[in-house]
Amino acid sequence: MKRREPLTNTQLLMTIAIGIFFAMYLAAMVSLKGGFLRFQQIFDLLNDNAYLIIIACALTIVMIGGGINISVGGVIGLTVMACALALNDLQNQSGALGTMEAIGLALGIGLAFGVGQGFLISYLEIQPFIVTLAGMFLSRGLTTILSVNPVKVAHEGFLVVTKTKILLPHLGYIAQNGNQIPGKLEVGAVIALVVVAVLYLMLRFIRLGRNIYAIGGNQQSALMLGINVKRTRFLSYVISGLLSGLAGFVFLMHKPAGNASVAMRSEMDAIAASIIGGTLLTGGVGNVIGTFFGTMILATIQKIIALSPLNESWWQDMASGAMLGFFILLQSVVLSSRENRRARRKDMLKPQKE
Amino acid sequence: MSKKQKNGSRTGSPGQLMIPLVALGILILFNLFRDPSFFAIGIAVNNSGNSVLSGNLISIIDSASALAIISMGMTLVTAACGGQDISVGAVGAIAGSFFVKVLNRGSSITIGSVILGIIVCCLGTILFMLFNGTLVSVFRIQPMIATLILFSCGRSIAYWINGSATPQLISPIISAMGMTIPGIPIPTPIFAVILMGVLLYLVFKFTNLRLYTQSVGINEGAARLNGVNPVMIKLLSFVLLGVCVSVAAVIGVCRLGQLNHKTLLIDIEMDAILAVAIGGNNLGGGKFRIIGSVLGAYIIQMLTTTLYAMNVAPVNVKAYKAIVIIIIVVAGSPVIKAKISSLITRLKSRNESVAEKEVA
Numbered sequence: 107m108k109r110r111e112p113l114t115n116t117q118l119l120m121t122i123a124i125g126i127f128f129a130m131y132l133a134a135m136v137s138l139k140g141g142f143l144r145f146q147q148i149f150d151l152l153n154d155n156a157y158l159i160i161i162a163c164a165l166t167i168v169m170i171g172g173g174i175n176i177s178v179g180g181v182i183g184l185t186v187m188a189c190a191l192a193l194n195d196l197q198n199q200s201g202a203l204g205t206m207e208a209i210g211l212a213l214g215i216g217l218a219f220g221v222g223q224g225f226l227i228s229y230l231e232i233q234p235f236i237v238t239l240a241g242m243f244l245s246r247g248l249t250t251i252l253s254v255n256p257v258k259v260a261h262e263g264f265l266v267v268t269k270t271k272i273l274l275p276h277l278g279y280i281a282q283n284g285n286q287i288p289g290k291l292e293v294g295a296v297i298a299l300v301v302v303a304v305l306y307l308m309l310r311f312i313r314l315g316r317n318i319y320a321i322g323g324n325q326q327s328a329l330m331l332g333i334n335v336k337r338t339r340f341l342s343y344v345i346s347g348l349l350s351g352l353a354g355f356v357f358l359m360h361k362p363a364g365n366a367s368v369a370m371r372s373e374m375d376a377i378a379a380s381i382i383g384g385t386l387l388t389g390g391v392g393n394v395i396g397t398f399f400g401t402m403i404l405a406t407i408q409k410i411i412a413l414s415p416l417n418e419s420w421w422q423d424m425a426s427g428a429m430l431g432f433f434i435l436l437q438s439v440v441l442s443s444r445e446n447r448r449a450r451r452k453d454m455l456k457p458q459k460e
Numbered sequence: 461m462s463k464k465q466k467n468g469s470r471t472g473s474p475g476q477l478m479i480p481l482v483a484l485g486i487l488i489l490f491n492l493f494r495d496p497s498f499f500a501i502g503i504a505v506n507n508s509g510n511s512v513l514s515g516n517l518i519s520i521i522d523s524a525s526a527l528a529i530i531s532m533g534m535t536l537v538t539a540a541c542g543g544q545d546i547s548v549g550a551v552g553a554i555a556g557s558f559f560v561k562v563l564n565r566g567s568s569i570t571i572g573s574v575i576l577g578i579i580v581c582c583l584g585t586i587l588f589m590l591f592n593g594t595l596v597s598v599f600r601i602q603p604m605i606a607t608l609i610l611f612s613c614g615r616s617i618a619y620w621i622n623g624s625a626t627p628q629l630i631s632p633i634i635s636a637m638g639m640t641i642p643g644i645p646i647p648t649p650i651f652a653v654i655l656m657g658v659l660l661y662l663v664f665k666f667t668n669l670r671l672y673t674q675s676v677g678i679n680e681g682a683a684r685l686n687g688v689n690p691v692m693i694k695l696l697s698f699v700l701l702g703v704c705v706s707v708a709a710v711i712g713v714c715r716l717g718q719l720n721h722k723t724l725l726i727d728i729e730m731d732a733i734l735a736v737a738i739g740g741n742n743l744g745g746g747k748f749r750i751i752g753s754v755l756g757a758y759i760i761q762m763l764t765t766t767l768y769a770m771n772v773a774p775v776n777v778k779a780y781k782a783i784v785i786i787i788i789v790v791a792g793s794p795v796i797k798a799k800i801s802s803l804i805t806r807l808k809s810r811n812e813s814v815a816e817k818e819v820a
Contacts, residue, residue: 230796233737233744236733251776251779434605
């Protein structure tokens, strides 16, 4: 009989996250019923958290490479504000055209932040936390310089795009008056799912993806294997910046209005989602599929609390804090017990002296 | 943090203070050229009729007090654990609510009840910090991740302890602690900074804590083999951070005379980490100088006050702050430092060769 390969740490942590997500969702279906029995609930979770899924993936890539990027929330805020203003300007000039310009602007802002931060971190060897903290300050400050007041998008062509929904008739439900209501999925959610799939394939099969794991796992060995450590780290930050810009555009599609406090503190949610999904801040371990389920776990907790009688913001914070603590402890215990077992096995395999 | 960074600038030597001192000097020079009256110190009469020192310098030193105190503790945690505590703002809100809870229990606020309040506040905060410390030291979780828990739910716990939105504290004792004591023209929070600084100085003077902390930060395994208990040292650094946070929280509460669990010490964790980094300390742990972090805190506050004096709107300050921070860290980055030092040696050798030729 062929002996099965043991799970790697990445796979183990991801499996735990997926298992807990399904257990939690089942518990919600049994105890809360209502919306949780419909597919639409999952679609709503995806629609509302599409931007969070994308920035959590952006963070996962950087964290696998052993870094951190806390500017993602700020870049979303800046992108949303800049795109909203640009769309309103275009409205007066050229009419329906403009959505493509907004996408270009969003990706451009993200790329600029990614390239700048990546250069400072990888080529000038400045600590990533400080550089991206400065990036966060810069993006939040630029947002308020653009406009202190909320800006609502009035561009009709763009509003049509935001209202476009993908209908899935088989996954809908039958309303009380007998009408068949199809499941509705927003374009942003589809973009988020595509991003997760592309990044999964990239991290698994493309050389750049494998190199990111290598530099996160052990920078010195990666260097000795002939990997261009600096360029790999630089590219990981560029990808992360681009994804934050894209997340900003997705956010604007979900809520077409710019505001100085858009996506405030979402970077911490994204970090939490990555950790719950099994990414380690030390680098070398992680997976975007796990991150996706990590985001869904956070979103489901919030939904459950919103529907339960404990619907107060401080209860929500405490519950997500407790959940995060549980996952962090679980990971630590699981990983250390595995290490101990492996060490013991090595001891047993050692030839006995005497 | 990567191993390479750890091996990098591990200098606890006076050279470490170069970056903060140069940054401070440039800020002072800039202000001198811009408007010399920036440094004017006058005497004004405040609302309660005391004559107090006034002026930009005093307000910088005064309003940076909480940040300076927290950055002292943050330096220790950074040095011992090689990571930062991002929950200090939220734990500060918890500390403030302990303080307010004790003071509002009695009928009136006396000096005795204030002292009791500070003690309870310290003990409660230390308890929460021990939670962080246990996760970091016993369970070996990255400090930033471990403190993310209290970061996300700390302010809710603060609300839960008090059970109301903004409890008030109205008493001359509180305003004396937050602003100035009648008859003394210097704001009281400045004395708190000096007190904490002297306390930490005495601790380092009469114990081996500095050596132990640095050895744990540089190589935990080696420290353990040499008889230092890394778990205890890390816990101790979190306990000291807890004391710092509770003092800062008391200052924050007394300054306003009320507790707002949503805004007390808001975003101070980011500024404190920044102060540690500007102070030339390695965020990957190891050798440290607390005076550098304190200087960093004053630099941050001076930068903010300068921007205000230049009529930059408060909401836009962050963008300019970010640009200055990037300039400071780029100037202090290992690559730039190495380039400059190699340039200097090359210039020197060229001068020497020129001198030799002239002699010949």
